[in-house]
Amino acid sequence: MSGPVVVGVDGSRSSLAVVEVAAQQAERLGVGLELMQVIGWPTAGAPSAIPSWDADRTGGRASSTGALAEAERCAHSAAPGVRISREVLVGEPENVLLAESHRASLTVVGSNGTRGHGTPRNDPLAGRLSARASGPLLVVRGRPNPAGPVLLAVHGTSTLREAAEFAFAEASLRGADLVAVHLRPVVATRPYGESDVASAAEDDEDFALAETLSELSKRHPDVTLRCRRPQGRSRRVLVEASSDSQLLVVGVRGRSRFGGGLLDPAARTALHEADCPVALVRC
Structure with a gap:
């Protein structure tokens, strides 16, 4: 996909850190970076977004110009060769970013709140986008x-x-190894007669996994693949592994017909407890 990397800007210091990551990602992908500031619409029932030339009516554009200029300087510093565009829109941040995700190579957001090690964060915007972004x-x-x-x-x-x-593409671009962690649920006991069925299902899943990873390894010979089949609870394994990683990639099942969807436990754990950036990929 050749669309830009889209990142939201809100003028905060943490927002600048997110812009820096987004700029570096755009540089890796060889695409442009779009800095987007969304100003809340003052009345109910407004459209999801309007272009920046209308933002003056709300008095929001002047206050946004400085934040975007600072974000652009930060992006240039992090990735000097990246083509940067910036825009002010009026609407709900979630709806605007959802609309932009249709054409973006990647949508980048920050993780709100603070936490101590191993403690979940509260990520309202990231959580809502994760279940709906295209x-x-x-x-x-x-x-x-x-x-x-x-x-x-x-x-x-x-x-x-x-x-x-x-x-695989990210590992290749970053010059990093790829570690695939197979999170098989731990079941203490199975009802009588279900053991063979469960075993056959696991065998089918193992075959499909091996086939997919083998194919992708051939397409990316520069990437060293390591597979882990840890014992123990999936949540703890994922969080511990993330503490020594530069990126965690998690597949998210397709959206429901109502336009949203519930994240499964692996995705929820990654989003709220991982100790590195998390890429949620729609499958």
Whole structure:
């Protein structure tokens, strides 16, 4: 996809850190960076977004110009060669970013709130976008290890293909290893007669996983792939592995017919507890 990397700007210091990550990502992908400031619409029932030349009517554009200029300087410093555009829109941030995600190579947002190590953050905007965004969503959070691997959460074949393609591409662009962590649910006991059925299903999933990863490894011979089948609870395994990684990639099942969807446990854990940036990829 050749669309820009789209990132929201709100003038805060944490927002500038997100812009820096977005600029570096645009540089890796070889696409432009679009800085977008969204000013809340003052009345109910307004359109999802209007162009910046109308923002003057709300008095918002003047206050946004300085924030966007600072964000542009930050982006230029992080990735001098990236083509940058900026825009002020009026509307609800969630709706505007959702609309932009249709044409973006990647939508980048920050992780709101603060946390201590191992404690969930409250990420209202990131959480809502993760269930509805059309394209890949990068949530900037945690303390990434720049020398660490790209981590791929494998939690069922239905969430594997697109996420694995994204993870391999990212590992190649970053010159990093790729670690695929197979998060198989731990079941203490199964009802009588279900053991063979469950075992066969697991065998089918293993075959599909091996086939997909083998194919993608051939397409990306520069990427060293390592697979992990950890024992223990998936949530703890994922959080611990993220502490030494530079990116965690998680597949998100397709949206429901109502335009949203509930994240599965692996995606929720990644979004709220991972200790590195999280890429949520629609599958």
